[in-house]
Amino acid sequence: MTYPVSYYSERLQPKPVPLPALEETIESDTCIIGAGLAGLTLALRLGEQGQTCVLVEAEQAGWGASGRNGGFVSPGFAQSLGVLDRKLGRDHAKALYAESVKGAEFVRARATAMDGVIQGEGRLQVLRYNAPDQLQRLTEYMNKVHDRRYFVLSGEQLAAELTSDTYHHALFDPDTFTIDPLAYAQGLKQLLATQGDVTLFEETPAVKLEKSGAGWLVTTPQGSVAAKQVVLTGSAYLGPLYRPLASAILPVATYVVSSVGLGAALDEAIRFRGAISDTRLASDYYRRIEQDCLLWGGRITTQQSQPHRLAELLKRQIVEIYPQLSHLEIRHAWSGLMGYAVHKMPIIGELEPGLWSCTAFGGHGLSTTAMGADMVAAALTHGDDRWRLFEPFKARWGGGPAGRAGTQLIYWGMQLKDRWQERRAK
Numbered sequence: 001m002t003y004p005v006s007y008y009s010e011r012l013q014p015k016p017v018p019l020p021a022l023e024e025t026i027e028s029d030t031c032i033i034g035a036g037l038a039g040l041t042l043a044l045r046l047g048e049q050g051q052t053c054v055l056v057e058a059e060q061a062g063w064g065a066s067g068r069n070g071g072f073v074s075p076g077f078a079q080s081l082g083v084l085d086r087k088l089g090r091d092h093a094k095a096l097y098a099e100s101v102k103g104a105e106f107v108r109a110r111a112t113a114m115d116g117v118i119q120g121e122g123r124l125q126v127l128r129y130n131a132p133d134q135l136q137r138l139t140e141y142m143n144k145v146h147d148r149r150y151f152v153l154s155g156e157q158l159a160a161e162l163t164s165d166t167y168h169h170a171l172f173d174p175d176t177f178t179i180d181p182l183a184y185a186q187g188l189k190q191l192l193a194t195q196g197d198v199t200l201f202e203e204t205p206a207v208k209l210e211k212s213g214a215g216w217l218v219t220t221p222q223g224s225v226a227a228k229q230v231v232l233t234g235s236a237y238l239g240p241l242y243r244p245l246a247s248a249i250l251p252v253a254t255y256v257v258s259s260v261g262l263g264a265a266l267d268e269a270i271r272f273r274g275a276i277s278d279t280r281l282a283s284d285y286y287r288r289i290e291q292d293c294l295l296w297g298g299r300i301t302t303q304q305s306q307p308h309r310l311a312e313l314l315k316r317q318i319v320e321i322y323p324q325l326s327h328l329e330i331r332h333a334w335s336g337l338m339g340y341a342v343h344k345m346p347i348i349g350e351l352e353p354g355l356w357s358c359t360a361f362g363g364h365g366l367s368t369t370a371m372g373a374d375m376v377a378a379a380l381t382h383g384d385d386r387w388r389l390f391e392p393f394k395a396r397w398g399g400g401p402a403g404r405a406g407t408q409l410i411y412w413g414m415q416l417k418d419r420w421q422e423r424r425a426k
């Protein structure tokens with residue numbers, strides 16, 4: 001299957017040709033299943049450390065969530081730091097966050113060396129009601145505890161960047177940046193080609209996984225890989241290959257649209273060129289792309305609804321916030337699946353001897369896939385045990401269809417809570 005039509009796939013040059021599928025029986029130190037950013041980065045890290053590695057991808061590199069997302073790269077997790085602080089204690093939460101900072105730095109370093117992958121710098125987090133203390137507290141916490149460089153914008157500073165009656169306050173995080181994630185995935189694929197000991201097979205789904213002697217055997221439609229160790233990086237697209245992990249991952253669909261050129265109206269509405277997101281629990285996130293276009297993401301469902309209807313919903317949302325953009329026309333609308341565990345944290349670690357997981361990054365995977373890949377590569381090559389920071393977040397059954405229904409209810413509940421909070425504050 002080719003890449004879904006999106007702003008990113010349209011922009012991709014040259015159009016990538018799939019690499020040959022696996023058609024033989026081979027041996028390798030490691031076999032990775034799934035070439036999203038987790039699998040690609042892990043393969044690169046292993047190759048750089050001299051391990052033989054085979055990466056099998058059912059479609060093409062970056063075909064899943066990795067090539068369709070909003071492109072916001074920031075440290076942190078799908079779960080909030082407040083919850084991690086309360087559950088694990090300050091030191092543990094700090095150590096986790098620090099690892100995700102390293103993940104973001106890795107992406108920045110690699111993406112900077114690739115042409116046209118970095119697209120914007122900095123992030124505005126905007127508040128839809130009048131509660132400046134809330135942003136001040138968040139800023140103090142992030143700067144003091146997590147060594148960030150956040151600051152709260154004055155009303156004038158915010159007005160210089162955005163023109164919308166919806167927003168009352170904003171904070172600025174200079175360290176977030178935005179990328180074209182599909183171009184980044186292609187860049188990683190090209191780097192893999194320079195690693196003699198790493199082979200990527202595209203259009204090669206792993207259809208069976210079984211123990212074999214001291215290692216594992218991965219079967220594909222026309223071949224197989226015998227590996228000392230296997231790492232599962234298939235996220236929401238993994239399917240039933242290994243049930244204990246598949247049943248722990250809730251696939252959650254989310255949506256992005258990109259506009260046609262908006263001309264001078266975009267400058268009137270949004271002058272800021274980095275990432276913008278609101279502080280809602282069910283947040284909107286968006287950014288300018290190209291000269292005068294907008295990329296906007298939001299909403300989640302646990303069933304894949306038609307992007308067509310969602311495009312209209314998202315357009316209505318945009319125009320509510322920026323009436324200046326009432327002439328906006330959608331150019332692309334696409335969806336993707338995020339893999340969420342019930343604890344909203346990645347599942348990183350050894351599931352059984354020689355079988356590893358580096359997956360379930362939820363809606364916050366651009367920095368954390370790099371972090372997880374680094375931890376697992378270090379564990380496999382020299383027994384590093386930083387991955388144990390994730391031991392509290394095991395692969396727990398996500399509740400099947402009831403879990404999905406529950407997730408949808410939680411999202412609707414979050415939307416109601418957002419609206420109630422905004423009304424109360426007004």
Ligand SMILES: Cc1cc2nc3c(=O)[nH]c(=O)nc-3n(C[C@H](O)[C@H](O)[C@H](O)COP(=O)(O)OP(=O)(O)OC[C@H]3O[C@@H](n4cnc5c(N)ncnc54)[C@H](O)[C@@H]3O)c2cc1C
Nearest residue numbers: 034036037038058064065066069070072206234336365366
């Ligand atoms: C619309 C959208 C917007 C998002 N926005 C952001 C954002 O702005 N910032 C951010 O940090 N995160 C964002 N995310 C989340 C982020 O994209 C993901 O967390 C991250 O890309 C997950 O990467 P991954 O490698 O774990 O999984 P994926 O990218 O989903 O890759 C999994 C791969 O495994 C393959 N696969 C699965 N099963 C098999 C099998 N049996 N055999 C072979 N291959 C298999 C699939 O084909 C797929 O290519 C967003 C996600 C979506 C969907």
